[in-house]
Amino acid sequence: MTYCLGMLLDDGLVMVADTRTNAGVDNVSSYRKLHCLIEAPGREIHVATSGNLSASQSALERLAAGADPGRSLAAAGSMFEIAERVGDALRQANRATAELLAPAMKGTSSMLLGGRIGDEPPRLFLIYPEGNFIACRPEAPFFQIGETKYGRPILDRVIRRETPLPAAVKTALLSFDSAMRSNLSVARPLDLIVMPATPEPTLIKRIEADDQYFNALSARWSRALNEAAAAMPDPDFLAPGGLPQATPLVARLRN
Amino acid sequence: MTYCLGMLLDDGLVMVADTRTNAGVDNVSSYRKLHCLIEAPGREIHVATSGNLSASQSALERLAAGADPGRSLAAAGSMFEIAERVGDALRQANRATAELLAPAMKGTSSMLLGGRIGDEPPRLFLIYPEGNFIACRPEAPFFQIGETKYGRPILDRVIRRETPLPAAVKTALLSFDSAMRSNLSVARPLDLIVMPATPEPTLIKRIEADDQYFNALSARWSRALNEAAAAMPDPDFLAPGGLPQATPLVARLRN
Secondary structure, three states, X not given: OOEEEEEEEOOEEEEEEOOEEEOOOOOEEEOOOEEEEEEEOOEEEEEEEEEOHHHHHHHHHHHHHOOOHHHOOOOOOOHHHHHHHHHHXXXXXXXXXHHHOOOOOOOOEEEEEEEEEOOOOOEEEEEXXXXXXXXXXXXXXXXXXXXXXXXXXXXXXXXXXXXXHHHHHHHXXXXXXXXXXXXXXXXXXXXXXXXXXXXXXXXXXXEOOOOHHHHHHHHHHHHHHHHHHHHOOOOOOEOOOOOEOXXXXXXXXXX | OOEEEEEEEOOEEEEEEOOEEEOOOOOEEEOOOEEEEEEEOOEEEEEEEEEOHHHHHHHHHHHHHOOOXXXXXXXXXXXXXXXXXXXXXXXXXXXXXXXXXXXXXXXXXXXXXXXXXXXXOXXXXXXXXXXXXXXXXXXXXXXXXXXXXXXXXXXXXXXXXXXXXXXXXXXXXXXXXXHHHHOOOXXXXXXXXXXXXXXXXOEEEEEOOOOHHHHHHHHHHHHHXXXXXXXXXXXXXXXXXXXXXXXXXXXXXXX
């Protein structure tokens, strides 16, 4: 598996991907999943990939080769057109890969596509394995692909379109921390891009397995969660010792 | 889907299940998933079911009917034997249901089985759809089935064999709160049993959609998570405004 997260906020775009690839537990490796498709004046495009690694790589190669010059990413007039072309490449790669595999094997990949053209605000798309896609909107300001569930509760509770970039990056890393702690298929290094809505340059950073900020964040977060849970009131239907109280609350319900 | 959780702690057994059943988003209903199989002097057995509802119900009916008198739950000499008989009923029900359905449809159910015989400590088993099973052990003091991932991070961080029952029940409800908040296939009412390791009676309780303790817990937990996240240090590689800093930390890594 893998876990990729994209956030489109008022202040800019954040994308994070881990690097864990596994074909069974005895074939675990590390591959970059967050790739820069184009970095040129006025045009900067990144994708994060999840799913079958050979399908992901095939889609990226098809995009880099740019078979049809009229359909190149460099020539696309909008982020929407870029999403169409990336979706086409992904669909072709997925179909070609799935044909080789038994039906029960997952031969497809999905993508998060983020970037900007000119001085427009950044945009973020979720590209499905079939090549269709949806754009991120402020009401639901993040997309996840891959091993999404462990890291979702913190996002649902904290991330809003107004969340500033430092808080968003911090929360993204907490989300990855939850996924990595509970699931072996997500692991550091993490790759991160932060593209401010203002025309500042994009931050591109790799968070290694020994990253001091991440280690401190993870340890503090675990402590904070334990303290927060301990501070919650105990159930009013249990006595302090944990034994059932003989009150109407413990009526033995059956239905 | 559904979410069921069982914890086997030094102080006793906790089992929680939600009641949401759905066959598509336009066919959502509420069914009890936590059932008392036997409640008799010196013998108390509960199961929580997840998966195909017709398979679950079929397994429960087979157990209640007790086709083979020599293999009844009431006659079983140990929790292990009870797990074998429940596993047999579940396997038969799953096979019968799966035969009716297209291969792509999930026609199977799994179970958590908890209870005690005589004055032995409670035991907890996870019964797989094929009828085989594993027993819960102190090193990993909980089992989940169904929609497990959203609610897992808090368990991984908080639950230990030494966790007292009130704290365990509270943490179980926080785990369900995370699952319900992020996924429509898990919902109240929740059913809860708490079986102390001491020979006190078992608490059996239903937590309704308007349960005041749960509502207060959920609101406080959401606030506590937001406060805890806000108190975490911002990434040291981002300036307070969120723009990339021109320091060696922002080296543009590619590999």
